[in-house]
Amino acid sequence: MQTLQFLLWRLAKGILVVLAIVILDFFLIHMAPGDPASVMAGESGATDEAFVQQLRVKFGLDQPLTTQLGLYLWGVVRLDLGFSHRQQMPVLDLVLDRLPATLLLTGAAFVFSLTLGVVLGAWAAAHKGRPLDRIITTVSLVFYAAPLFWMALMAVLIFSVWLDWLPAFGIRDVGGDAGLLDRTLDVARHLVLPAVTLGLFFTAVYVRMTRASMIEVARQDFVKTCRAKGLPERVILRRHVLRNAVLPVVTLAGLQAGQMVGGAVMTETVFAWPGIGRLMYEALIQRDYNLLLGVFVVSAAMVVVFNILTDLVYRMVDPRIEVSR
Amino acid sequence: QQGTPKEGGRANVVIQPEPPGLMVGILQNAPTQMVAGNIYEGLLRYDEKLQPKPQLAKSWTISEDGKTYTFKLQPGVKWHDGKPFTAADVVFSADVFLRKTNPRTRASLAYVESITAPDDETVVFQLKQPFGPFIRMFEVGTMPMVPKHIYEGTDFLTNPANNTPIGTGPFKFGEWVKGSYIKLVKNKDYYEKGKPHLDEIYWHIIPDAAARAVAFETGKVDILPGGSVENFDIPRLAKTKNACITDKGWEFFAPQSWLWFNHRGGLTADPRFRKAVSYAIDRNFALDVLWNGMGAVSDGPFAQSTSFRDDKAVVKYPYDPAKAKALLKEMGYKGEPVRFTPMPYGETWLRWAEAIKQNLEDVGIKVEMVNTDVAGWNKKLGDWDFDISITFLYQYGDPALGVSRAYISSNIAKGSPFNNVGGYSNPEVDKLFAEGAVGFPDSERQKAYSAVQKKLTEDAVYDWLIDLKFPTLTHCNVKNLITTGIGVNDGFKDAWIE
Amino acid sequence: MKGFWSRFCRHKAAVAGLVVVVLLVAVALAAPYLYPASPWKMVQRPFLAPFVNAAVPLGTDTLGRNVASGLVHGARVSLLIGTVSTLVALVIGVPIGAIAGYFGGIVDDLLMRVTEFFQTVPSFALAIVLVAIFQPSLVSIVTAIGIVGWPPVARLVRGEVLAQRKREYVEAAILCGQSHFTIITRQILPNVVSPIVVLASLMVATAILLESSLSFLGLGDPSVMSWGYMVGAARTVVRQAWWLSVLPGLAIVIAVLAINLVGEGLSEALDPRSARDHA
Amino acid sequence: MSEQPILSVSGLAIQLPAGADRLYAVEHVSFDIHRGETLAIVGESGSGKSMSANAVMGLLPPGTRVAQGQALLEGEDVLRLDPAAMRAIRGRRIGMIFQEPMTALDPLMRVGEQIAEVFEAHGLYSTAERRARALALLTEVGIPEPERAIHAYPFQLSGGQRQRVMIAMALALDPVLLIADEPTTALDVTTQAQILKLIRELQEKHGTAVMFITHDFGVVADIADRVVVMRQGRVVETGTATDVLGNPQHEYTQALIAAIPTGRAAGVAAAKAERQVVLEVKGLTKTYTSPTGFLKPPRVVHAVRDVSFTLARGETLGVVGESGSGKSSLGRCLVRLIEPDGGSIRVDGQETMGQSAGQMRLWRRRMQMVFQDPYGSLNPRTRVGRIIAEGPIAAGVPVKEALQKAGDLLKLVGLDPSALDRFPHEFSGGQRQRIGIARALALDPEIIIADEAVSALDVSIQAQVLRLLADLKVRLNLALVFITHDLRVAATICDTVAVMRKGEVVEMGPAADIFGAPKHEYTRRLIEAIPGRSEGDAFGARAAV
Ligand SMILES: Nc1ncnc2c1ncn2[C@@H]1O[C@H](COP(=O)(O)OP(=O)(O)OP(=O)(O)O)[C@@H](O)[C@H]1O
Ligand SMILES: Nc1ncnc2c1ncn2[C@@H]1O[C@H](COP(=O)(O)OP(=O)(O)OP(=O)(O)O)[C@@H](O)[C@H]1O
Numbered sequence A: 001m002q003t004l005q006f007l008l009w010r011l012a013k014g015i016l017v018v019l020a021i022v023i024l025d026f027f028l029i030h031m032a033p034g035d036p037a038s039v040m041a042g043e044s045g046a047t048d049e050a051f052v053q054q055l056r057v058k059f060g061l062d063q064p065l066t067t068q069l070g071l072y073l074w075g076v077v078r079l080d081l082g083f084s085h086r087q088q089m090p091v092l093d094l095v096l097d098r099l100p101a102t103l104l105l106t107g108a109a110f111v112f113s114l115t116l117g118v119v120l121g122a123w124a125a126a127h128k129g130r131p132l133d134r135i136i137t138t139v140s141l142v143f144y145a146a147p148l149f150w151m152a153l154m155a156v157l158i159f160s161v162w163l164d165w166l167p168a169f170g171i172r173d174v175g176g177d178a179g180l181l182d183r184t185l186d187v188a189r190h191l192v193l194p195a196v197t198l199g200l201f202f203t204a205v206y207v208r209m210t211r212a213s214m215i216e217v218a219r220q221d222f223v224k225t226c227r228a229k230g231l232p233e234r235v236i237l238r239r240h241v242l243r244n245a246v247l248p249v250v251t252l253a254g255l256q257a258g259q260m261v262g263g264a265v266m267t268e269t270v271f272a273w274p275g276i277g278r279l280m281y282e283a284l285i286q287r288d289y290n291l292l293l294g295v296f297v298v299s300a301a302m303v304v305v306f307n308i309l310t311d312l313v314y315r316m317v318d319p320r321i322e323v324s325r
Numbered sequence B: 001q002q003g004t005p006k007e008g009g010r011a012n013v014v015i016q017p018e019p020p021g022l023m024v025g026i027l028q029n030a031p032t033q034m035v036a037g038n039i040y041e042g043l044l045r046y047d048e049k050l051q052p053k054p055q056l057a058k059s060w061t062i063s064e065d066g067k068t069y070t071f072k073l074q075p076g077v078k079w080h081d082g083k084p085f086t087a088a089d090v091v092f093s094a095d096v097f098l099r100k101t102n103p104r105t106r107a108s109l110a111y112v113e114s115i116t117a118p119d120d121e122t123v124v125f126q127l128k129q130p131f132g133p134f135i136r137m138f139e140v141g142t143m144p145m146v147p148k149h150i151y152e153g154t155d156f157l158t159n160p161a162n163n164t165p166i167g168t169g170p171f172k173f174g175e176w177v178k179g180s181y182i183k184l185v186k187n188k189d190y191y192e193k194g195k196p197h198l199d200e201i202y203w204h205i206i207p208d209a210a211a212r213a214v215a216f217e218t219g220k221v222d223i224l225p226g227g228s229v230e231n232f233d234i235p236r237l238a239k240t241k242n243a244c245i246t247d248k249g250w251e252f253f254a255p256q257s258w259l260w261f262n263h264r265g266g267l268t269a270d271p272r273f274r275k276a277v278s279y280a281i282d283r284n285f286a287l288d289v290l291w292n293g294m295g296a297v298s299d300g301p302f303a304q305s306t307s308f309r310d311d312k313a314v315v316k317y318p319y320d321p322a323k324a325k326a327l328l329k330e331m332g333y334k335g336e337p338v339r340f341t342p343m344p345y346g347e348t349w350l351r352w353a354e355a356i357k358q359n360l361e362d363v364g365i366k367v368e369m370v371n372t373d374v375a376g377w378n379k380k381l382g383d384w385d386f387d388i389s390i391t392f393l394y395q396y397g398d399p400a401l402g403v404s405r406a407y408i409s410s411n412i413a414k415g416s417p418f419n420n421v422g423g424y425s426n427p428e429v430d431k432l433f434a435e436g437a438v439g440f441p442d443s444e445r446q447k448a449y450s451a452v453q454k455k456l457t458e459d460a461v462y463d464w465l466i467d468l469k470f471p472t473l474t475h476c477n478v479k480n481l482i483t484t485g486i487g488v489n490d491g492f493k494d495a496w497i498e
Numbered sequence C: 001m002k003g004f005w006s007r008f009c010r011h012k013a014a015v016a017g018l019v020v021v022v023l024l025v026a027v028a029l030a031a032p033y034l035y036p037a038s039p040w041k042m043v044q045r046p047f048l049a050p051f052v053n054a055a056v057p058l059g060t061d062t063l064g065r066n067v068a069s070g071l072v073h074g075a076r077v078s079l080l081i082g083t084v085s086t087l088v089a090l091v092i093g094v095p096i097g098a099i100a101g102y103f104g105g106i107v108d109d110l111l112m113r114v115t116e117f118f119q120t121v122p123s124f125a126l127a128i129v130l131v132a133i134f135q136p137s138l139v140s141i142v143t144a145i146g147i148v149g150w151p152p153v154a155r156l157v158r159g160e161v162l163a164q165r166k167r168e169y170v171e172a173a174i175l176c177g178q179s180h181f182t183i184i185t186r187q188i189l190p191n192v193v194s195p196i197v198v199l200a201s202l203m204v205a206t207a208i209l210l211e212s213s214l215s216f217l218g219l220g221d222p223s224v225m226s227w228g229y230m231v232g233a234a235r236t237v238v239r240q241a242w243w244l245s246v247l248p249g250l251a252i253v254i255a256v257l258a259i260n261l262v263g264e265g266l267s268e269a270l271d272p273r274s275a276r277d278h279a
Numbered sequence D: 001m002s003e004q005p006i007l008s009v010s011g012l013a014i015q016l017p018a019g020a021d022r023l024y025a026v027e028h029v030s031f032d033i034h035r036g037e038t039l040a041i042v043g044e045s046g047s048g049k050s051m052s053a054n055a056v057m058g059l060l061p062p063g064t065r066v067a068q069g070q071a072l073l074e075g076e077d078v079l080r081l082d083p084a085a086m087r088a089i090r091g092r093r094i095g096m097i098f099q100e101p102m103t104a105l106d107p108l109m110r111v112g113e114q115i116a117e118v119f120e121a122h123g124l125y126s127t128a129e130r131r132a133r134a135l136a137l138l139t140e141v142g143i144p145e146p147e148r149a150i151h152a153y154p155f156q157l158s159g160g161q162r163q164r165v166m167i168a169m170a171l172a173l174d175p176v177l178l179i180a181d182e183p184t185t186a187l188d189v190t191t192q193a194q195i196l197k198l199i200r201e202l203q204e205k206h207g208t209a210v211m212f213i214t215h216d217f218g219v220v221a222d223i224a225d226r227v228v229v230m231r232q233g234r235v236v237e238t239g240t241a242t243d244v245l246g247n248p249q250h251e252y253t254q255a256l257i258a259a260i261p262t263g264r265a266a267g268v269a270a271a272k273a274e275r276q277v278v279l280e281v282k283g284l285t286k287t288y289t290s291p292t293g294f295l296k297p298p299r300v301v302h303a304v305r306d307v308s309f310t311l312a313r314g315e316t317l318g319v320v321g322e323s324g325s326g327k328s329s330l331g332r333c334l335v336r337l338i339e340p341d342g343g344s345i346r347v348d349g350q351e352t353m354g355q356s357a358g359q360m361r362l363w364r365r366r367m368q369m370v371f372q373d374p375y376g377s378l379n380p381r382t383r384v385g386r387i388i389a390e391g392p393i394a395a396g397v398p399v400k401e402a403l404q405k406a407g408d409l410l411k412l413v414g415l416d417p418s419a420l421d422r423f424p425h426e427f428s429g430g431q432r433q434r435i436g437i438a439r440a441l442a443l444d445p446e447i448i449i450a451d452e453a454v455s456a457l458d459v460s461i462q463a464q465v466l467r468l469l470a471d472l473k474v475r476l477n478l479a480l481v482f483i484t485h486d487l488r489v490a491a492t493i494c495d496t497v498a499v500m501r502k503g504e505v506v507e508m509g510p511a512a513d514i515f516g517a518p519k520h521e522y523t524r525r526l527i528e529a530i531p532g533r534s535e536g537d538a539f540g541a542r543a544a545v
């Protein structure tokens, strides 16, 4: 019951935040030079002013900015994110079409990086100051600092071109009407490379966080209590230290999970993953205002959702939190 | 012509970027045309020499005075939805639909007085005056046939049928998974018996150039149309097993690249400065290093394959830094910076811009690069906010269709990066181009165009760089893919896979 | 100060990191003397592999430019972009986080909503939009990267300040009659500097890489050579010229590792208490 | 006492890492503990009490190691065991309780599970049985509603309850030896008395040997059979409790015992002819309302309810009461670290309520505070000189002058002026508290509020600081509000005492009256809980000397 109330309260606040974000984003996007009409006209390779003007009128760009904003907001309130004139489709359809792929990719990368990061971080913390610790922190940092596309391409070269183990791009092999299981396996195979490359980047952050947090927690009194009980070190680390250390990691993970929705542009591009990051990037390049705003709105909503989820997880993990504001 | 066709199979092709839609009558961008060339058709096709060949029109006649064009249509042609294709569709497409939606076609249709259909299989275009290039206007990208029964009386731009295109072409629209692929399937009722040979075509959307190369190497795709992998990758890919390369199929478009100069003021208004720039730039270096030696060095406003090119008329500016320096000295150039706006159309163009900048700095011109993204570039050029910029434009085989637009003063208008953005204005040139367009017969046109080439090169109006060729890479078992002057854009009806 | 140094020097890794950073800075400063010609100059045939030609020891790039010269000149810009944009992020994020954490209540709520705004817009997109709006130049790129990077800083600082706020020494300072400003800057912030330093050293990497993505999109500052530019430009030629992405990539990784080690050493050395923990 | 001792430590030496304050944490430490006996280990902070216990437990902090000696647990030397064997002993044959109940339990695990873990660690019983035993243990240690408590998380229990859980855990497997490292220091008097009683009862019931570490001689008197006194890592005196307390041999022991607050009211200021009132409080009220959720009634705590008193120069008002009674809240309201809801506070007759922040800054200088936590109340990254000088600098005194004054103040509180350039962590707790006092004095206040200013210090230091405060009060003619939960301390230093319960002052009057003839039943209970009282007059009489 309390959780439900909390959820409603957070949701109400979240909606307000999203609306505010829409307004700010709206102005931000319109400040960038160029507009969708000129981009479209430009692409066709031949234009005249009348044609561009005709497009502008069609897209409603001739109206004052505030009117455009008003119309847009009114649409958002009715869950109508407008029409992408460029793609000739309602924005919501386009976005929802792409969202699952992104959620799959970032979700997998997220789980992968979180698991690996926490495990490695814990491992490093357990060997604090020793070579293993140094190796883990350094290697994870290298993955963090190495250009993502380079790692991606190397992964493709090794695992797709040379070894031919995994597909290089796309979300599934086209054609054929395989059964559900085959299709799932197919997608899973396609998922491996992009998810791992994207995940490795984030792993470094989790490794650091977990390590620092573990070391901090290991200094606390209750760990000594556990030792005094005669618990084996292994159990202490896993059951007590790690569990307490994971709390700040959860906070960070929540933040990052939200960001991941829009943060996978590069990976989606390199692996031809039909996700929302690419959609956003293309919309941005083409100044497809409605689509871009739509993606922003959805990703903002995602961030809000993930924040709420984080809080829920937090409430599950940490009994001390009854209500977070 | 490459042996006996084999029936069936699938062609996997790369498309980049993902087209915004497939209704080629509304969208004139390159990827749309590439895919939609299989769905829609024009009345004619053009071979490598740009000579017309039958398509939806089985035959045609041009009157003696060059003002009446009569087309006989193929009998028994059906739209993909089963409705018959008739002369009424042609009249609707040309006279109603495209006048509204295609600015390039609209400009040329200005010469047309009337379009009529005396019977279901005959269409007559009556011109106000002779217009030499008119016969080059019937290709699918310029004048695609659209179904009257679907579009008449609707708002063309928002008609829901745009998402499920209906044409007469050898392939029908199958499925479009946004961000992944577009699938076309064989039109079993195609009017040319025995064609097409392929069962289906998959257009794969792979946004990253390196991934496209990998896709080709691993055999996931068989065809890389021109421009779909980075130039730097082409020599390597061409050497891979089972790879064939051709630079055919761009004759009709004849893309030419040049430097825009802003004639409205500043250094670039001074012909000596423009000439200095022209002398300073090492075109051969760019051709070899950036374009793998494919294409040709440009030396005038007419590309090599464009009709009426006159090599003797042009004044040439070969690579000669010493001359460039001399000219700069003569004009008293003191190192004032000049702004250079590169075209953000991919790595090759950015690298080229860097090379050009280096060329210019080598002769002592101070260059200030102004980077933007595509939309910003459109805007900057459309707003004339630049000193020098780089670009390329199609010439469509005829100067009246693709060349004059960058030089005539009536085409100076803000808002588009593809008209006369340099702002060059010369009544004499205007007049010559006008004469060339309507001259009759061709000898008349040649006269006007030779004069124009001389004048423009004398003035060093822009700095013409390279006639581009975008080579197409295929696996060698893809046969008969490119059969016309517009190459991959013209549909795969003749192609088969061995 | 002496204590600080001896504490710092106790970290062998940190000292190693510092040596590398100093070397990098020295190279960056010496660039005009090491390679007087412009790094953009096309000097040899393109795609010359490293260790083949002594004049271009690390090979040439797509246009035949000297990679070694590019790396040396790029060090300057990349280090500048990395550090300055991190500083920008700190300059925005630290005060916002500190004010939110210190005052709490409505101020906190408001500032955190602003932070949230910047966090909900995907950072890459935001950077592109900002650079596009302000024209690509070193200043606009650094600013954009900074603007994109500050929210995590603000959040971190807020959390830490919130924790410090409850400590009695802050109350003592209030009773002393110190102004809020003095309390935040002189009392609280020195105590939260360690995690900030660690975060900041990570951000340097992100900044350098973000610049490479921007310049890959044609939104780099075209008049300066940077590692980010080199990496971005090498993207499409990884297959035929591995060294073009590996060498600047390596430079970035080394710089980031070194800066990180220094950051960790700093954060420990800055804490006078660590003398005891470390004994 | 001829039977074999449960634990026999001899010649123990623990080496500290290089660079520590001394070479050995403890040296030549020897003592025996027998079945059913309680051995108290006393000594000032840092004397090596915890280190000795940890060594027996095999829980020495990293960097330290046993250099010499042996510790025979029923004849077996636990110092030479491998980690696995040691783990088998921990929790099973030796149980341990720690000082800080707030942090000694895993905050994320239900206490029932934490107790069951002891069985699990030693592979005993089935899951259901473990639970049943945990429940039995909770009942045994006297936790109310054990069925519910077993599902509680530590944060849902009070400090005393948590300490009971710790005891349950330590005694779960009926160990032969229980090590208690200052288990009651962090608790208030009444709870402390209860816990001590509990340990004693359980010990009698199970015949456990107890090693009890404390610095409180009252506790020693209450619970110990024998006493070991430690100083700087060495045992200076050993003997039965009666002997050591009644007839201390070593001068250090004597000094320690002398330092114990007597519990006798000082009653000095009574003679003063005319009171010069500086602080007048009327009807002060503070209520905390913390929101508990959306659309739910907030939790309301009346921390201060209608408190009134006056305070004159040279007077000390003691505020006593058990934990949570609102003492700190009252103190903070006075200096306005928290904003009271109602009432009036007059400083020198001037009303301070409802003033602007700027005005507040002016009179606040006249009212300063000494804090409880000698660690938390000094900024770890600021040099001591600066810490003291900050007030005057904020008030506009030139930095140099302020620093000079800080040096003088350090001398005043008995520290060397060379301390100016050092950081707080380089000082002991008592020294830090002196720094805190110096800081409070830097602004020449008229009123000082000391919130548990000596609670965190051990007896000898406590005595020094108390003496310092008393001395300064007289010298500078200060008015002092002294908040404490230690009634003996209050009795030593205060003229007037206010006893608080649930935010209300239940009794107020001269210290002698309050302690001599408490009127309120709650006050009486508090006084009875003072450790050492039950030991009778041996202690009380000696203390009166
Ligand atoms: N982890 C450690 N590293 C180094 N020295 C330590 C460590 N823990 C304690 N010491 C030192 O060992 C000595 C004895 O410490 P110990 O904790 O036994 O004192 P104590 O008598 O328990 O004091 P307290 O009453 O404050 O708990 C002290 O000098 C202390 O500085
Ligand atoms: N900020 C706060 N918000 C809500 N309740 C509070 C707050 N601070 C204290 N309380 C509550 O007010 C009551 C009085 O607390 P206070 O700290 O004044 O007690 P105390 O007598 O000083 O106790 P102790 O001896 O443990 O220090 C307690 O019940 C406490 O839980």
Ligand SMILES: [Mg+2]
Binding pocket: D049, D050, D051, D181
């Ligand atoms: Mg201790």
Ligand SMILES: [Mg+2]
Binding pocket: D327, D328, D329, D452
């Ligand atoms: Mg208190």
